[in-house]
Amino acid sequence: MSVLMKGLNNSQETIEYADPQGATDEELFSTVYHKLVHSPALETILQVEHSYALAVKELTTQRDEQVAALTASQTQEMVKAVEGVHVYSTEQEINNMAARHFEDQNLLQGRWNSEVDTLKESQKREYRDWLMKLLEDHHTNITLPTESLLTSKRGLFTSxxxxxxxxxxxxxxxxxxxxxxxxxxxxxxxxxxxxxxxxxxxxxxxxxxxxxxxxxxxxxxxxxxxxxxxxxxxxxxxxxxxxxxxxxxxxxxxxxxxxxxxxxxxxxxxxxxxxxxxxxxxxxxxxGRHENLVSLxxxxxxxxxxxxxxxxxxxxxxxxxxxxxxxxxxxxxxxxxxxxxxxxxxxxxxxxxxxxxxxxxxxxxxxxxxxxxxxxxxxxxxxxxxxxxxxxxxxxxxxxxxxxxxxxxxxxxxxxxxxxxxxxxxxxxxxxxxxxxxxxxxxRVSNPLVFKVSSTPHTPKNGK
CATH class of the missing domain: 3.40.220.10 (Leucine Aminopeptidase, subunit E, domain 1)
Known part of the structure; x- marks a missing residue:
């Protein structure tokens, strides 16, 4: 009886300290995604992902254009200051200008990168919620919002x-x-x-x-x-x-x-x-630091x-x-x-x-x-x-x-x-x-062997 009770106690202790069972959010999301992309909703999913990517591209393009404009303006200002050194500008002023340019670049890129990161987090959250809703509609036999992959006029397979x-x-x-x-x-x-x-x-x-x-x-x-x-x-x-x-x-x-x-x-x-x-x-x-290098x-x-x-x-x-x-x-x-x-x-x-x-x-x-x-x-x-x-x-x-x-x-x-x-x-x-x-x-690519059938039998010479 003592051995049985000891086994039960060990079992209870194991259950108490064991990791909780069940699928994580990532595992659940991967299962939902895999199921939906192998359903008629595939094209709709790709279109949504593509529209999100276009939004990110538009924002990053605006960021790159503003950064390029700021860089060009700063370069022009720095060239003018260097050409006039000891005339209407000093070395200290040029150093201060370089520090100010560096700070302005960091502030601008930081602000835009923050906007891009915010957009991506918002898209990720919306995308996951939308997929979950799409799966619920699929289970309740609601027609999925999709078009035929083969008859689409835009031609998903052709570019x-x-x-x-x-x-x-x-x-x-x-x-x-x-x-x-x-x-x-x-x-x-x-x-x-x-x-x-x-x-x-x-x-x-x-x-x-x-x-x-x-x-x-x-x-x-x-x-x-x-x-x-x-x-x-x-x-x-x-x-x-x-x-x-x-x-x-x-x-x-x-x-x-x-x-x-x-x-x-x-x-x-x-x-x-x-x-x-x-x-x-x-x-x-x-x-080891002293390995044998003679044979190399x-x-x-x-x-x-x-x-x-x-x-x-x-x-x-x-x-x-x-x-x-x-x-x-x-x-x-x-x-x-x-x-x-x-x-x-x-x-x-x-x-x-x-x-x-x-x-x-x-x-x-x-x-x-x-x-x-x-x-x-x-x-x-x-x-x-x-x-x-x-x-x-x-x-x-x-x-x-x-x-x-x-x-x-x-x-x-x-x-x-x-x-x-x-x-x-x-x-x-x-x-x-x-x-x-x-x-x-x-x-050694394997090619098929081709055997030719002859009507006249061939007899080896000398019995070989």
Whole structure:
């Protein structure tokens, strides 16, 4: 009896201190959204999101125009004062003017940013309330406010500007099978494009006031809470205090519309800053400072020595941001790189290549079935990227990624169905053709065997 009472007491104590059961507000909202976007209300949802984005764009455009006007006025005033130094102005007056200009810029940008943030918070609140009301109407059999996706005169699936842009892209697609016994099919594509084109949502409004959403938003919305997510590898620098380069540009793209499902890009990056400080402290405390560098290439040695005691991230480190307001991307893998990647002597042991392996493993473990990888580990063309350089770098990335994909079969999780190799925009057609020809030879595209039936039997000679 004492054992039974002890068990009951332990059970009561467990229930008392256990976390409360039930879905959170975020889980409830995600369930509602997923259900509605797979209903006839999809087009209406996209139109509402697009109208919200247009409102944000209008406000940010006014902000940028006023900031640009103030900057031009201040520049003109400063140039005039500098030209008249020691004549009708002093150095102290110029310093005071610079301080006043800086303060005026901060005040103006702060006021406008506050208005934009207020608008986004209001939109997010209204949007969630509207979706909940839409679901209630759906349950009470009230006709959902929507139009046919196939008969809409505006044509949700057609956009002339986007069709023209896509037709100008250089791209090749292949279907491959990897694995020794249980072969898995993958779709491989190589394309030349600006990486930001995969993120930007084109905001446009028709003449009659009709809203024309970006067609790419359709697939992104359908897959947001599914097991078929889309990921993008974005190359970033190692600075934690202030993000720059493409990370900053992607952040600006995200700010053009309201993020309804996840924390804003700025909030996610701020959390990254905090977590990076913890990770760097752990690395400095546990990783050895005197590792064997003899077997590494010159670029790898420079990379390892430079990152030993830094307070920033190292080459190959990856941080992740989540998005619902980008064109073709749900998850962005920000992989840190440095100038060692400009060298031509990197190999499969380079930290950036190992970073790609970690990205593929993370994608496989988190239902990311479409992944875009910069095949040259560069987003822009430069002088040192000769034909030989591009060919050697692409061959290295192709072979390493193929090995990682074969290894991925033993990791479990989701299958990487679609893999896109991104080549910098502006690459010559000849170089692109060389890379596109190399891809099927490395991944060994499976072609069907064709057997010809002959009416006359063939007898091997000498009994062989």
């Amino acid at each position: 002339s500007s986007q069709e023209n842009e896509r037709s100008s892209r250089l791209e090749e697609s292949f279907t491959i099978h990897l694995g020794s016994q249980m072969k898995q099919m993958h779709n491989i594509r190589i394309l030349s494009a600006d990486v930001l084109d995969l993120c930007r949502v084109r905001l446009q409004q028709q003449e009659a006031g009709n809203i024309d959403p970006d067609p790419q938003r359709l697939q992104t919305a359908l897959g947001l809470y599914s097991s078929d997510l889309c990921g993008l590898v974005l190359l970033a620098d190692s600075h934690v205090g202030h993000f720059s380069g493409l990370t900053k540009e992607v952040s600006e793209v995200c700010q053009q519309s309201t993020e309804f499902h996840f924390p804003s890009m700025d909030e996610q990056l701020e959390k990254v800053r905090v977590e990076v400080k913890k990770a760097v402290s752990w690395r400095q405390a546990h990783c 290439t010159s670029s790898e040695q420079l990379c390892r020595r430079g990152g030993g005691g830094t307070k920033n991230m190292q080459t190959g480190d990856v941080y992740i941001t989540r998005h619902s307001n980008l064109a073709e991307v749900h998850v962005v893998f920000h992989m840190v790189i440095d100038d060692t990647l400009k060298s031509n002597d990197i190999n499969s042991r380079h930290p950036a290549i190992l970073g790609l392996r970690n990205i593929l493993k993370t994608a496989c473990s988190n239902d990311i079935t479409t992944l875009t990888v910069p095949v040259l580990l560069m987003h822009e063309m430069s002088e040192e990227m000769t034909v030989a350089w591009c060919t050697k770098r692409a061959e290295l990335v192709f072979k390493c990624v193929k090995g990682f994909m074969i290894e991925m079969a033993s990791w479990g999780g989701s299958e990487l169905k679609n893999l896109q190799f991104l080549v910098p925009k502006g690459i010559s057609e000849d170089v692109f053709g060389t890379l596109a020809t190399m891809l099927p030879s490395i991944f």
